[in-house]
Amino acid sequence: MSTYDHDSIRAVQWTGTHLRLLDQRLLPQRCVHVDLDSATEAAGAIRNMVVRGAPAIGVAAAYAAVLAGRAAWREAGPDWRRAMEPALQALADSRPTAVNLFWALGHMRQVMDGLPAEADPEPALLAAAQGIHEADVAGNRRMGDLGAALIPPGQDVLTHCNAGSLATAGYGTALGVIRSAFAQGRIGHVYADETRPWLQGSRLTAWELVQDDIPVTLLCEGAAAGLMRQGRVGWVVVGADRIAANGDTANKVGTYGLAVLARHHGVGFMVVAPTSTIDADAANGSAIPIEQRGEEEVLELAGQRVAAEGAGAWNPAFDVTPAELIDAIVTEKGVVEHPGGRGVTSLLD
Numbered sequence: 001m002s003t004y005d006h007d008s009i010r011a012v013q014w015t016g017t018h019l020r021l022l023d024q025r026l027l028p029q030r031c032v033h034v035d036l037d038s039a040t041e042a043a044g045a046i047r048n049m050v051v052r053g054a055p056a057i058g059v060a061a062a063y064a065a066v067l068a069g070r071a072a073w074r075e076a077g078p079d080w081r082r083a084m085e086p087a088l089q090a091l092a093d094s095r096p097t098a099v100n101l102f103w104a105l106g107h108m109r110q111v112m113d114g115l116p117a118e119a120d121p122e123p124a125l126l127a128a129a130q131g132i133h134e135a136d137v138a139g140n141r142r143m144g145d146l147g148a149a150l151i152p153p154g155q156d157v158l159t160h161c162n163a164g165s166l167a168t169a170g171y172g173t174a175l176g177v178i179r180s181a182f183a184q185g186r187i188g189h190v191y192a193d194e195t196r197p198w199l200q201g202s203r204l205t206a207w208e209l210v211q212d213d214i215p216v217t218l219l220c221e222g223a224a225a226g227l228m229r230q231g232r233v234g235w236v237v238v239g240a241d242r243i244a245a246n247g248d249t250a251n252k253v254g255t256y257g258l259a260v261l262a263r264h265h266g267v268g269f270m271v272v273a274p275t276s277t278i279d280a281d282a283a284n285g286s287a288i289p290i291e292q293r294g295e296e297e298v299l300e301l302a303g304q305r306v307a308a309e310g311a312g313a314w315n316p317a318f319d320v321t322p323a324e325l326i327d328a329i330v331t332e333k334g335v336v337e338h339p340g341g342r343g344v345t346s347l348l349d
């Protein structure tokens with residue numbers, strides 16, 4: 001039995017005075033934390049993947065708004081609301097696809113709107129950020145139970161990217177379901193795509209599962225078709241960065257291909273995400289902005305060019321899985337089975 005406590009992995013923390021992030025770019029070789037005292041630094045950390053994963057980005061942005069409020073109060077006193085704007089804008093510009101970022105900033109703005117100009121906004125902003133943080137962990141536990149119940153005992157699962165403690169405030173979304181299903185004896189083994197080009201699967205998901213003593217086998221995503229053909233997995237379980245009103249779901253690039261393969265092979269396809277990932281303003285997946293990242297992420301490995309000189313690269317960080325390929329969307333407010341045709345907005349009522 002492992003003595004390792006996955007809740008002790010804290011991608012995002014508040015030290016009492018600063019935002020502390022676990023630098024995920026250095027895992028699993030090194031576990032290094034960075035302390036940030038400005039929202040502009042936090043925006044850079046989000047853009048550069050120090051912190052990544054939709055819910056973790058949202059929690060980090062909420063704490064960054066606290067730092068912005070502190071700086072604005074010191075600089076501008078009662079004019080703090082106006083003085084916060086550049087920092088809030090820098091956060092909103094950091095990454096485009098994970099809607100949890102915009103959800104968290106919207107929540108912080110609502111709190112700001114209710115505050116008097118004459119008082120330091122930091123205590124109220126901090127309470128709001130801590131509320132977002134705590135609710136995320138509780139929501140993940142709930143999703144773990146709801147999602148695990150869909151997996152019949154005796155089936156193994158495949159996951160993609162990292163939707164674990166590192167991508168959230170703790171426990172994880174897709175990995176939360178996998179943790180709960182393993183604890184209940186429903187699954188015995190996890191297959192994890194290595195997830196090019198950032199290798200969130202091999203660096204982060206495998207690291208989390210190994211520490212939890214959950215057996216994990218990595219594969220290149222190109223091997224997933226063969227894995228399914230051999231009948232080795234009953235479910236694909238993934239997280240999400242943005243879910244449109246009709247259930248179309250943006251997640252790490254490669255997810256859409258897995259959904260097509262799963263349908264072809266009769267394998268279940270489950271999306272696990274908090275309701276803060278639902279974007280009711282996006283009618284369908286075509287309204288979801290997809291982040292394009294630099295060519296060098298594909299052309300290089302560990303800073304060394306591996307691709308033929310002269311070749312270019314197309315590097316969308318996410319793709320959209322149509323709702324009709326999804327068997328279940330699991331949220332902390334309940335499950336929508338077969339969202340194709342009816343969408344997910346009933347979860348927001």
Ligand SMILES: CSC[C@@H](O)[C@@H](O)C(=O)COP(=O)(O)O
Pocket residue numbers: 052053054055098160161162163164167168172173174200238239240241251252253317
């Ligand atoms: C619970 S996290 C779900 C998704 O955010 C995750 O699968 C993913 O796509 C993360 O992408 P990343 O580019 O690492 O931020």
